[in-house]
Amino acid sequence: MMGPTLLALALAVLAWVLVVGDLVRRHRPAWHWYVVGYPVTACRVVFTWRRVALLNDLSVSRLPARTLIGHLLVKGDPVRPAAPRLSFPRATRMGLTVAVQLHAGQTPATYLKAADAFVHAWKVHAVRVTSPERGLVLLTAMASDPLQRPGLATAPAELLSALIGALESGGAWVMNLRLVPHWLIVGATRSGKSTLLARLINQLAPQPVALVGIDCKGGMELGLFAGRLSALATSRREAVAVLGALALDMQERMSVCRSAGVRSIWELPDKLRPVPVVVIVDEIAELYLSDGRRESKAETEQCSTLLLRLAQLGAALGVHLVVAGQRVGSDLGPGVTALRAQLGGRICHRVNDPGTAEMTLGDLNKDAVAVAQAITAEERGVAVCTGPDGSWSRARSHLTPTEEAVSTARKHAALTPDLPALDRALAAPEGDDK
Numbered sequence: 001m002m003g004p005t006l007l008a009l010a011l012a013v014l015a016w017v018l019v020v021g022d023l024v025r026r027h028r029p030a031w032h033w034y035v036v037g038y039p040v041t042a043c044r045v046v047f048t049w050r051r052v053a054l055l056n057d058l059s060v061s062r063l064p065a066r067t068l069i070g071h072l073l074v075k076g077d078p079v080r081p082a083a084p085r086l087s088f089p090r091a092t093r094m095g096l097t098v099a100v101q102l103h104a105g106q107t108p109a110t111y112l113k114a115a116d117a118f119v120h121a122w123k124v125h126a127v128r129v130t131s132p133e134r135g136l137v138l139l140t141a142m143a144s145d146p147l148q149r150p151g152l153a154t155a156p157a158e159l160l161s162a163l164i165g166a167l168e169s170g171g172a173w174v175m176n177l178r179l180v181p182h183w184l185i186v187g188a189t190r191s192g193k194s195t196l197l198a199r200l201i202n203q204l205a206p207q208p209v210a211l212v213g214i215d216c217k218g219g220m221e222l223g224l225f226a227g228r229l230s231a232l233a234t235s236r237r238e239a240v241a242v243l244g245a246l247a248l249d250m251q252e253r254m255s256v257c258r259s260a261g262v263r264s265i266w267e268l269p270d271k272l273r274p275v276p277v278v279v280i281v282d283e284i285a286e287l288y289l290s291d292g293r294r295e296s297k298a299e300t301e302q303c304s305t306l307l308l309r310l311a312q313l314g315a316a317l318g319v320h321l322v323v324a325g326q327r328v329g330s331d332l333g334p335g336v337t338a339l340r341a342q343l344g345g346r347i348c349h350r351v352n353d354p355g356t357a358e359m360t361l362g363d364l365n366k367d368a369v370a371v372a373q374a375i376t377a378e379e380r381g382v383a384v385c386t387g388p389d390g391s392w393s394r395a396r397s398h399l400t401p402t403e404e405a406v407s408t409a410r411k412h413a414a415l416t417p418d419l420p421a422l423d424r425a426l427a428a429p430e431g432d433d434k
């Protein structure tokens with residue numbers, strides 16, 4: 001009687017283990033990492049460290065590489081090099097961290113080069129190398145891609161600051177225009193650029209800020225938010241008019257600052273301070289590429305000069321640029337490289353050519369370029385972004401449905417500041433010359 005009951009019980013337990021085990025394997029809940037993943041990975045880190053360090057030239061021998069035997073100078077590789085000292089691996093929500101004491105003469109760059117070797121040796125999704133203090137390197141191993149299902153990050157509301165999404169570290173991805181006044185956003189088609197711009201507008205719409213759109217794709221993208229835009233240019237000719245009017249407006253702002261004896265509009269008393277303006281450009285190539293005709297060439301040159309002027313002087317005068325494009329390269333014109341130098345904030349989604357990733361991140365963070373190039377077509381909304389302290393991180397924007405962004409823009413349409421100079425400039429040009 002006991003036999004069949006025990007058998008049925010054993011079968012039930014087995015079925016339960018199989019079903020639950022499969023669910024756990026597929027969904028990887030957080031406790032699974034702490035109970036199974038972390039102890040296994042921590043053992044791998046500790047037990048493979050000597051060998052990994054040796055194979056990647058991180059170990060250093062205390063013996064000199066040359067020594068004198070009698071009257072002979074003997075050169076060679078000293079035996080038994082010592083691996084750098086490793087701290088105990090500490091579990092985090094998404095992986096683990098270990099601190100490594102650098103040998104004298106070593107720099108974090110050697111560890112950056114070995115990051116791929118760590119990934120394979122420890123069987124983790126990625127390893128990031130940072131140096132929080134001199135002589136120390138922090139290796140952060142991530143068990144799986146935290147951006148596959150990023151949590152909803154939060155950040156305090158601040159003027160000219162937008163919560164864009166979540167960072168790979170689990171923190172909030174914030175675009176703060178007071179800290180980094182101008183931004184360059186690149187991404188191939190369907191990489192998540194427009195969604196990010198919609199998110200930015202969604203976040204800035206409730207703030208006392210003027211939003212100006214330049215969308216030379218006939219206003220198809222930014223036209224959706226027209227109710228909250230103080231001006232919208234939908235052709236290059238209109239873009240020249242709007243940028244020219246903004247350049248003149250900046251001169252007025254300068255004279256207000258000069259008469260008040262201050263260096264930036266933020267030092268002016270509230271009642272004198274002009275409203276901050278955020279200029280959003282969708283598809284920079286439309287402003288820079290000419291069809292060879294004389295007027296077209298003149299317009300591209302004007303756009304290039306005016307954008308550069310706004311970028312050079314805008315930060316102190318409350319004029320901010322957010323420039324987006326599918327591709328950025330010096331072939332767009334000599335002005336592009338100069339403009340890029342002024343756009344301190346960079347966001348690079350998946351791109352089709354290595355040149356664009358190099359152009360966007362290469363001058364600030366060489367090691368971020370390879371990470372940006374590894375973003376796949378499935379990872380929509382994932383990007384490499386720079387932080388205000390010069391660091392970089394992988395991040396994912398919060399998916400803001402277009403309807404939600406449009407309805408937020410409509411809801412706050414009454415807050416739209418009037419910029420009569422821009423309206424006049426837009427009313428002036430005749431015809432349309434795309």
Ligand SMILES: Nc1ncnc2c1ncn2[C@@H]1O[C@H](COP(=O)(O)OP(=O)(O)OP(=O)(O)O)[C@@H](O)[C@H]1O
Pocket residue numbers: 187188189190191192193194195196326380381382396397398399
């Ligand atoms: N953060 C995100 N999370 C999930 N899906 C996203 C995210 N961002 C964008 N997507 C999805 O990716 C698709 C393409 O996004 P989007 O239209 O923003 O790309 P794009 O780079 O602007 O493309 P294009 O240049 O063709 O306009 C959309 O269907 C959107 O739903």
